[in-house]
Amino acid sequence: MANARQSEYVINKTVNKALVIGAGIAGIAISERLAHRGWQVELFERNAAPAEAASGNPSGVLLPLLTRDDAPAARLSRACYQHALRRLAELPGVRWSPCGVLQIARDATHEALQRLTLEELNLPAELVSFLDKKAAEIRTGHAVAHGGWWFPGGGWVDPVSLCKALLAAGKTHIQTHYGVAVTRIEQTPTGWEIFDNTDHLLSSAPHVILANAQAADALLPYPVPLTLTPIRGQITYLPALTESYSSLETVLCRAGYFIPPTSGLACVGASFDRNDSNLQTRLSDHLGNLQRLDDLLPGAAQNIDASTLTGRAGVRAATRDHLPLIGTLPAPLTPRQAGQLGLSSLPRQPGLHALLGLGARGMVWAPLAAELLACQITQAPLPLDKRLIQLVDPARFYLHDLRRK
Ligand SMILES: Cc1cc2nc3c(=O)[nH]c(=O)nc-3n(C[C@H](O)[C@H](O)[C@H](O)COP(=O)(O)OP(=O)(O)OC[C@H]3O[C@@H](n4cnc5c(N)ncnc54)[C@H](O)[C@@H]3O)c2cc1C
Known part of the structure; x- marks a missing residue:
C-alpha cells in the first residue's frame, strides 16, 4: 500500500536486482534487457515453461501500423517494428523470416x-x-x-524461439522460477516482496516488473486500475x-x-x-x-x-487505445490531484513497473518496449522522444479517468 512507507522509501541503487512476473515475451524481453546491463533478474512464471500463454503461438506477423496523418501511434509502431527487425537479425537462435x-x-x-x-x-x-x-x-x-x-x-517470427533466444542471451543473470504463481506483492522500506498462495515469501528486490498480461490487475497492492x-x-x-x-x-x-x-x-x-x-x-x-x-x-x-x-x-x-503500458506505475491520487498534475509530474510508485497490454502486436512492441523500460529503470537516456513515451505511460488511463470524476 502506498502510505507512510512510501515517503520513507529509497531505492538502493547499489542492488541491481529486479523481480519479473510473467514469462511471456514481455517478461522475458525486459529480463534480457536488464540482464544485458548486468542486473540480476528473478523471473516468475505460473506455467511449467516459458511462453505457454499468448506468446506460445508457432508464428506471429511482424508488421507496423501506418496512418495517413502519421499519427504518434503510427510513428511509435514504426519505431518498434524497425527495432524488432534489427533485434531479430542480431539474436542467435530465433526462428523467423523477413x-x-x-x-x-x-x-x-x-x-x-x-x-x-x-x-x-x-x-x-x-x-x-x-x-x-x-x-x-x-x-x-x-x-x-x-x-x-x-x-x-x-x-x-516464432515467439517461443524468440523467448528462448532472449533467455539464452540473458545467461546466468536470469534466474527462472517456473510453476510458481505470484499471488501477492507488498511494498517494504527497501523495495518489494512477492508471495505465493501459501503466503510464502518468494523473493524481494528494489524493483518489481508486472509482465503478467491481464492477470496484473489482481496483483496491484492498491487501486490503480490498469484497464486491460x-x-x-x-x-x-x-x-x-x-x-x-x-x-x-x-x-x-x-x-x-x-x-x-x-x-x-x-x-x-x-x-x-x-x-x-x-x-x-x-x-x-x-x-x-x-x-x-x-x-x-x-x-x-x-x-x-x-x-x-x-x-x-x-x-x-x-488496452483501450491498443497501445502498451510501459513504465513506472503511478501512486494513488485523489481526483483533485489528478486535475492539477500531468503525466510528467505525477507521483510514481517507486520500483513498481509495468510491461503490459501488448494486445495483438506483442512481437512488434516487445523488443523496444523492453529497451525503453530498462532505460527508465536504470535511468539511462531514453530511446524514444517524450511524446511517444507518454503514449505508452501506464498512468494515462488512471489520470484520464480520475479527471472525469
Ligand atoms: C491468436 C493470437 C494471434 C496473435 N498474433 C500476433 C501476431 O501475428 N503478431 C504479433 O506481434 N502479436 C500477435 N499476437 C499477440 C502476442 O501474442 C501478444 O501480444 C504477446 O504474446 C503478449 O505477451 P505477454 O508476455 O504480454 O503475455 P503472455 O504471453 O500471455 O505472458 C504472460 C505470462 O504471465 C504469466 N502469469 C500471469 N499471472 C501470473 C502470476 N500471478 N504469477 C506468475 N506468472 C503469471 C502467464 O502464465 C503468462 O505466461 C497474437 C495473440 C493471439 C492470442
Whole structure:
C-alpha cells in the first residue's frame, strides 16, 4: 500500500536486482534487457515453461501500423517494428523470416487510401511501397482481391524461439522460477516482496516488473486500475494447404492473416472475441479463419473440411487505445490531484513497473518496449522522444479517468 512507507522509501541503487512476473515475451524481453546491463533478474512464471500463454503461438506477423496523418501511434509502431527487425537479425537462435508482408486493401476505397498515404508520407521503399493488384499477384504468385502495401522487411517470427533466444542471451543473470504463481506483492522500506498462495515469501528486490498480461490487475497492492481487456484469439493450422500454396512465401494480411508454412504448417488467424478468456479451440472459429483465408486468397479455403482442422487459442491483453503500458506505475491520487498534475509530474510508485497490454502486436512492441523500460529503470537516456513515451505511460488511463470524476 502506498502510505507512510512510501515517503520513507529509497531505492538502493547499489542492488541491481529486479523481480519479473510473467514469462511471456514481455517478461522475458525486459529480463534480457536488464540482464544485458548486468542486473540480476528473478523471473516468475505460473506455467511449467516459458511462453505457454499468448506468446506460445508457432508464428506471429511482424508488421507496423501506418496512418495517413502519421499519427504518434503510427510513428511509435514504426519505431518498434524497425527495432524488432534489427533485434531479430542480431539474436542467435530465433526462428523467423523477413519474407515480406503484403497488406491487401479491404476494398477499392481502402486501396486508394493506401496509395495516397504512401504518396503523402514519402516513406522509403525499403520500409513500404504500394503494389497494385497485378503487381501484388506477381509478387505472391496467386490471385488477390486488391493491391496493397508491401513491407519487404516484414515477415513472421516464432515467439517461443524468440523467448528462448532472449533467455539464452540473458545467461546466468536470469534466474527462472517456473510453476510458481505470484499471488501477492507488498511494498517494504527497501523495495518489494512477492508471495505465493501459501503466503510464502518468494523473493524481494528494489524493483518489481508486472509482465503478467491481464492477470496484473489482481496483483496491484492498491487501486490503480490498469484497464486491460482480455481478447480471445484462435489461429488455425493449415497442413492441407502446404502443397497447393507451397510457392507462397510471403505473409498476407487483410481482415486476417496468412503465414506461409513454417515447419510444414501454414497458419491463418485470428478470431477476436472481447472479454472472452476461454482457451478451448472452436469449430466456429476455424470456420471464421477459413473465411479470412478466402478473403486473402480467393478460393484457397475450398475443399478444406473445417472439422479436421487444429489450431490454438490464446488471450491478448489489450488496452483501450491498443497501445502498451510501459513504465513506472503511478501512486494513488485523489481526483483533485489528478486535475492539477500531468503525466510528467505525477507521483510514481517507486520500483513498481509495468510491461503490459501488448494486445495483438506483442512481437512488434516487445523488443523496444523492453529497451525503453530498462532505460527508465536504470535511468539511462531514453530511446524514444517524450511524446511517444507518454503514449505508452501506464498512468494515462488512471489520470484520464480520475479527471472525469
Ligand atoms: C491468436 C493470437 C494471434 C496473435 N498474433 C500476433 C501476431 O501475428 N503478431 C504479433 O506481434 N502479436 C500477435 N499476437 C499477440 C502476442 O501474442 C501478444 O501480444 C504477446 O504474446 C503478449 O505477451 P505477454 O508476455 O504480454 O503475455 P503472455 O504471453 O500471455 O505472458 C504472460 C505470462 O504471465 C504469466 N502469469 C500471469 N499471472 C501470473 C502470476 N500471478 N504469477 C506468475 N506468472 C503469471 C502467464 O502464465 C503468462 O505466461 C497474437 C495473440 C493471439 C492470442
